Amino acid sequence: MEKTRKELKVSAIENGTVIDHIPAKNVFQVIRILNLDECQEQILFGTNLESKKYGTKGIIKVSNRFFESEELNKIALAAPTASIIEIRNFQVIKKMQVEVPGTITKVVKCVNPNCITNNEQVITRFRVVDKIDIKLQCMYCEKMTEKSNMVFL
């Protein structure tokens, strides 16, 4: 911690959640998915930062917010490489890797305009058939929603 702090591009927070290793181009999407644009707490973020592991990355630090697992699922789709770090008193309390779950509920819109979920009040549910390239099969209409045409609800 000490040796990296002097190089931090995005300042440390006292309490809250750090979302690190977000694919640089998806930082704003993660902000949108987590409704951070409506969050009243202090939010620091950076993108196109250097990353040893991924080349570039984005990072978001949200003060005084800790996330539910349902919300983390949403991040997993836009930022499958993200790590979630909980901070209290500047100390790392918990560190976890975001994982794409086997099923996705209520997060993504089905790509098929004729799907019942786009026409009645039905909560979307998908089977994740490809966790790396992100391919979701709708449990209702069975059509595939892929990363390129994914719309978050």
Add this chain to the structure above:
Amino acid sequence: MKNKNLIAIYDYTREEQTRLLDLAEEFEREPVQNILNGYVVATLFFEPSTRTRLSFESAANRLGARVIGFTDSASSSVKKGESLKDTILTVSNYADIIVMRHPRDGSARYASEVSPVPIINAGDGANQHPTQTLLDMYSIRKTQGTLENLQVAFVGDLKYGRTVHSLTMALTNYKTTFHLVSPGELKLPSYVKTHIKEKDLKYHQYTNMDEAIRKADILYMTRIQKERFSDPIEYERVKNAYILNKELLENAKENMKVLHPLPRVNEISEEVDANPMAYYFRQAENGVYIRQALLASILGVK
């Protein structure tokens, strides 16, 4: 299989499918049985489908059940803006089982989640139509004596034809060799081919019918719709290439039978109807037996 929904063909195991085919045979031998006396079958057709609806209603009537329902959403409360969920919850108070056809993909799966009574999917949009698949399987088994190791040719619109997709997937359980005849624009989608490859089965693709007809035990014809083509000139070019006539059947194997989910437009010349290989009207008849088998087994009387 009591109370078991039928939404997609793969909801039923191979063993359960076989049991239904056996039961359908029993109903073919004795179609009129008063075993569903006192039961009410609801047929909810949110979009019209004459054949499927009549065949379900015929099946129910021959077993002594009463049928209630509507034949298109214009004559139902859907027109007033009622949700599918509310319609299903209401009708489930009046019926022991619901047969539904709906224009939206996935509507039947959703209905089965909210319904306290079992649902039979009679077609949900472009997605699934499992009772068609079962009656196709029944027709194949009946005419060939087996479902195993057959040469099955599909002709026409293999891209959008959901009956072709479902039947193909169902047949991959039976070591089928597939002969796929279609214009380039309407080839079988790769997600269906994947199922063939996963089972290590053979498939051959053609753009003309001759060779496939010579090899086939079953020739499954489908309609090519003009609106499927992005280029109308391409449609004009291929539309006559997939019309089955008497001459083409001269090279067929003796045991070969021609199937078609109907309605036919012009893809099978009427001169073929009198040929003993033409089986499509018998195929439609078989639909009643397979639906009798479904109603009886889901309602728990067989």
